[in-house]
Amino acid sequence: MLALRLRILRHSLAGRPFAAAAASALGLGVAAVAYGGTLAFLRFLAGYPFAAHVVEVRSVEGLFLVLSAAVLLSALPGALAVLYDSRDLPLLLAWPLAAGRVFAFKVLETYVVTALVPTLLTLPVLFALGTFHGAAPGYYLVATATALALYALPVGVGVGLALPLVRFAPAGRAREWAGAVSAVLGGAMVYGLRALRPEALLRQEFANEAALARFIEQFQNPSAPFLPSAWAGRAVQAALEHPGLPPVLLGLFALALGALGVSAFAAGYAYQAGWVRSLEGASARHGARPPALWERALARMGPAGALWVRDLRLFLRDPNQIAQLVLVAVLVLLYTTSLAAMPLEGAVFVRVVGFLHLAFQGLVIAGVGVRLAYPLYSFEGPGYWLVQTAPVGRLGLLLSRYVLALLLLLPLGLALGLYAPAVIGLDPGLRSVSLISALAAVVGLAALGVGLGAVWPNREASNASEVPMSLGGLLYMLLGTLFALGIAALDARPVYWALSGRGAYLATPEGRLWLALLGSLTFAVSAAALGLAYRKAH
Amino acid sequence: MIQIQALEKRYGRFVALEGLELGVHPGETLALLGPNGAGKTTTIRAITGQLRPSRGRVLLDGLDVWRHPVAAKRRFGYVPDRPYLYGKLSAVELLRFVGRLYRMDPRAAEARIEELLAEFRLERFASALIETYSHGMRQKLTFAAALLPRPKVLIVDEPMVGLDPVAARTVRNLLRTYSKPDRAVLFSTHQLELAEAAADRVALLHEGRLRLLGTPDEVRRQHDDASLEEVFIRLTEDVTDDASAAPAHPAP
Numbered sequence: 009m010l011a012l013r014l015r016i017l018r019h020s021l022a023g024r025p026f027a028a029a030a031a032s033a034l035g036l037g038v039a040a041v042a043y044g045g046t047l048a049f050l051r052f053l054a055g056y057p058f059a060a061h062v063v064e065v066r067s068v069e070g071l072f073l074v075l076s077a078a079v080l081l082s083a084l085p086g087a088l089a090v091l092y093d094s095r096d097l098p099l100l101l102a103w104p105l106a107a108g109r110v111f112a113f114k115v116l117e118t119y120v121v122t123a124l125v126p127t128l129l130t131l132p133v134l135f136a137l138g139t140f141h142g143a144a145p146g147y148y149l150v151a152t153a154t155a156l157a158l159y160a161l162p163v164g165v166g167v168g169l170a171l172p173l174v175r176f177a178p179a180g181r182a183r184e185w186a187g188a189v190s191a192v193l194g195g196a197m198v199y200g201l202r203a204l205r206p207e208a209l210l211r212q213e214f215a216n217e218a219a220l221a222r223f224i225e226q227f228q229n230p231s232a233p234f235l236p237s238a239w240a241g242r243a244v245q246a247a248l249e250h251p252g253l254p255p256v257l258l259g260l261f262a263l264a265l266g267a268l269g270v271s272a273f274a275a276g277y278a279y280q281a282g283w284v285r286s287l288e289g290a291s292a293r294h295g296a297r298p299p300a301l302w303e304r305a306l307a308r309m310g311p312a313g314a315l316w317v318r319d320l321r322l323f324l325r326d327p328n329q330i331a332q333l334v335l336v337a338v339l340v341l342l343y344t345t346s347l348a349a350m351p352l353e354g355a356v357f358v359r360v361v362g363f364l365h366l367a368f369q370g371l372v373i374a375g376v377g378v379r380l381a382y383p384l385y386s387f388e389g390p391g392y393w394l395v396q397t398a399p400v401g402r403l404g405l406l407l408s409r410y411v412l413a414l415l416l417l418l419p420l421g422l423a424l425g426l427y428a429p430a431v432i433g434l435d436p437g438l439r440s441v442s443l444i445s446a447l448a449a450v451v452g453l454a455a456l457g458v459g460l461g462a463v464w465p466n467r468e469a470s471n472a473s474e475v476p477m478s479l480g481g482l483l484y485m486l487l488g489t490l491f492a493l494g495i496a497a498l499d500a501r502p503v504y505w506a507l508s509g510r511g512a513y514l515a516t517p518e519g520r521l522w523l524a525l526l527g528s529l530t531f532a533v534s535a536a537a538l539g540l541a542y543r544k545a546h
Numbered sequence: 547m548i549q550i551q552a553l554e555k556r557y558g559r560f561v562a563l564e565g566l567e568l569g570v571h572p573g574e575t576l577a578l579l580g581p582n583g584a585g586k587t588t589t590i591r592a593i594t595g596q597l598r599p600s601r602g603r604v605l606l607d608g609l610d611v612w613r614h615p616v617a618a619k620r621r622f623g624y625v626p627d628r629p630y631l632y633g634k635l636s637a638v639e640l641l642r643f644v645g646r647l648y649r650m651d652p653r654a655a656e657a658r659i660e661e662l663l664a665e666f667r668l669e670r671f672a673s674a675l676i677e678t679y680s681h682g683m684r685q686k687l688t689f690a691a692a693l694l695p696r697p698k699v700l701i702v703d704e705p706m707v708g709l710d711p712v713a714a715r716t717v718r719n720l721l722r723t724y725s726k727p728d729r730a731v732l733f734s735t736h737q738l739e740l741a742e743a744a745a746d747r748v749a750l751l752h753e754g755r756l757r758l759l760g761t762p763d764e765v766r767r768q769h770d771d772a773s774l775e776e777v778f779i780r781l782t783e784d785v786t787d788d789a790s791a792a793p794a795h796p797a798p
Contacts, residue, residue, distance in 0.1 A: 296663065297673045303642075304652075307642070307646050311646060322632055390628075393624070394632075397594045399620040399647065401615070401616050
């Protein structure tokens with residue numbers, strides 16, 4: 009089975025040699041950055057001998073913890089896809105192979121799919137640690153084994169969590185539930201970063217000896233010594249200090265093998281016993297239900313309304329889209345709460361931060377637009393034939409996509425243009441500028457996203473996150489960034505006006521000229537993008 | 547009802563269709579035959595406005611598909627060879643979507659949806675997501691979607707793939723009868739028995755050219771009462787043999 013997989017991998021690499029070479033170069037580049045960055049960090053720490061060891065140990069454990077959590081998040085959907093829903097599983101089980109071996113192989117495949125990248129990211133860091141401390145050759149083996157064993161644990165847990173999901177989620181909805189569980193966990197994790205309160209570090213008084221001693225004492229005690237990430241950290245430290253096999257690594261290995269073995273056995277038993285049912289749709293027998301009120305209201309708007317009803321249903325039922333929405337909401341929350349936590353003292357400082365916010369909000373909308381507006385044509389997917397052969401005009405389709413993109417980006421624009429300036433405490437004049445700039449960014453970036461997405465659609469993408477990773481997506485980010493910077497450049501003038509103590513900028517003739525310039529820029533970008541889409545989309 | 551005039555499609559130097567002239571008249575079912583790569587799907591995609599011809603034009607009920615796409619598309623229903631449908635919609639949601647695209651009256655659409663779901667035995671699964679459907683169920687739903695607005699022309703690319711025997715019989719009857727008295731059906735197939743059973747005329751495409759056109763009886767008579775299968779093999783092999791016998795690089 010392994011030989012077969014390796015042969016398939018070799019053939020796919022040979023089929024796309026440039027993509028394979030680019031991916032390898034990118035991987036090596038990331039590894040080199042991780043290795044060099046770690047060495048630089050360790051050299052920097054060496055300048056503070058009283059805290060260097062403690063910070064190094066905690067940092068390694070922190071890395072283990074964050075990457076373990078990332079593996080856990082992707083292990084759940086990964087286990088569903090590889091273990092219960094893979095197309096080759098029925099074939100493998102029909103061949104003269106022991107079922108136990110097949111499921112052990114599938115668990116190994118889940119491990120590769122979900123934990124390989126975190127493992128490859130961890131190894132350069134651990135190797136840099138060894139290089140810095142002049143570790144014995146045996147250290148590198150221990151470090152590799154530690155990373156492998158550590159990330160095997162969340163894979164085992166993910167496979168275990170997938171088991172009740174495929175049994176108890178409603179028929180045919182296990183993937184959606186896995187996506188929803190992962191999105192909520194991911195959102196909670198990202199928001200959990202706020203718990204670190206990085207702004208508190210700015211307020212540490214390291215000149216005060218007693219406060220420093222207290223900080224180090226608190227920091228060197230692991231908050232959860234029984235977590236596998238702490239075990240892995242101890243194994244690495246032990247290998248750095250004494251050559252040989254650290255006993256704690258044996259414990260970690262036993263735990264990892266146990267978790268993987270039990271989960272493989274349970275998955276195989278459940279699958280063969282017919283316990284798995286949520287991936288099947290045969291039991292979902294429901295007669296026709298009447299259309300909902302909102303659906304009837306939208307449908308009165310003709311084909312555009314019909315497209316919106318379809319889009320809303322598809323959007324809300326796609327776990328990848330929900331996951332993206334949750335993450336966007338969490339990031340906006342993180343952004344605004346971070347602004348609220350910043351100690352902004354003095355009107356000048358508030359206005360400077362306000363200008364940074366004005367410059368940043370367009371970039372944030374562009375970053376979200378590449379995920380929500382740019383893929384709207386691609387989301388038609390292989391089912392595009394249905395719209396293509398239906399009596400829907402090109403212009404109607406284009407405008408329906410554009411209005412949808414506007415509706416998707418507008419809440420973000422309002423949150424950034426209206427709410428964030430209020431949190432910062434900007435004066436009313438700059439708040440109006442912020443709102444108008446955010447709305448201009450929404451109008452232009454929605455058009456740019458829909459326009460470029462129509463010219464370079466990717467209807468074969470297997471999930472939503474693949475679509476922005478394309479030539480058109482990169483071009484959108486480039487042009488979107490330029491447009492956002494153009495708006496920021498225009499915003500510099502009203503901010504300068506406010507910094508010099510003057511108000512009511514928009515009521516002045518210059519303010520009206522500013523509005524006209526912003527409007528012209530937005531109109532030019534929108535008309536060019538939508539015009540290009542209208543000409544090229546078919 | 548369908549008029550294909552001097553239709554040509556080129557991909558660089560490769561000619562997929564060359565000077566195709568073909569018509570499907572009101573009340574007629576026409577089967578488009580040909581080996582793999584003959585140009586059947588290219589023809590159908592050009593008729594349905596998915597593929598812009600390099601030359602020539604297609605008229606549907608007198609309307610040029612590329613000049614008046616919306617009006618022309620209102621006149622046909624289409625079933626593709628690979629029936630990809632939105633997996634996250636239910637059957638009834640998909641059919642309502644199609645009805646709205648064709649601007650059907652909501653009440654008439656609901657009645658027609660109910661009728662079609664019953665005809666294709668999908669009523670018990672009407673609100674289940676399409677991603678849980680088998681290939682055959684998807685194919686039946688695609689037929690229901692194509693028939694929903696009662697189009698004047700039905701265009702079907704490989705109709706029998708994945709259908710169970712009951713659905714296959716329904717589709718065979720549909721292909722034979724839907725064109726009567728004043729509509730038209732065009733379908734492509736590899737199944738010569740289906741062509742004989744359902745089509746009034748057959749057209750054989752090979753290497754982008756029309757090689758044969760006529761009723762099944764005419765075709766048999768013209769070829770010494772051979773079966774349609776024998777005629778198909780003879781014509782497509784003759785052309786292939788002729789092509790292989792010709793020098794790859796003719797002398798100047």
